[in-house]
Amino acid sequence: MRLGTSICSAMGSADCISVEKEVEDKSTTVLxxxxxxxxxxxxxxxxxxxxxxxxxxxxxxxxLLEAALMYDRRVAATLGEEDSMDEGQLWIDIKSGKQFDYPRLLFIITGIMPSAISA
Structure with missing residues (x-):
């Protein structure tokens, strides 16, 4: 997903940044x-x-992505959770202060594809 020049301009529907836009409290973020x-x-x-x-x-x-998937599955198995949960709800829970036994992971990967450099 490309965020553009600002991390607040997310283009996805099930990510932490999009959930941020739905919350009115501007004094708090996911972090x-x-x-x-x-x-x-x-x-x-x-x-x-x-x-x-x-x-x-x-x-x-x-x-890296395989390691993240393995971490997610291990945590889900340890906590007795389903392997797939509603991601939007997860970020809302984090935003509202819900405590988790294991940290959730937020990946930010930046870079320019070679095709974009030559364009």
Whole structure:
């Protein structure tokens, strides 16, 4: 999914950024809360995994994605959850402060595809 120049301009329907747009409270995000002028990390925030790539064949992101899938399945099995839950509800739960035994993962992957460079 391409977010454009701003992380607030998401184009997906089941992601944390789109859920952010639905919530009226502008003093809190998935990762932080603003309290008395200070910004603080939320204790239930997802683990942020960020990487850049040039999207070339020598950068095999399937390894990272497979590891994320394995983590998700392991956590679901440990907690007795279904392997697939409503992602929109998950981000709403995180936003509202629900505590989880294991951190959820939020991936941000940036980069320009080789075809975009030559265009």
């Amino acid at each position: 932080t809360s603003k309290i008395d002028g200070g910004v603080f990390f939320k204790p239930n925030r997802p683990a942020l995994v960020m990487s850049s790539t040039s999207w070339t064949p020598d950068e095999d992101f399937s390894i």
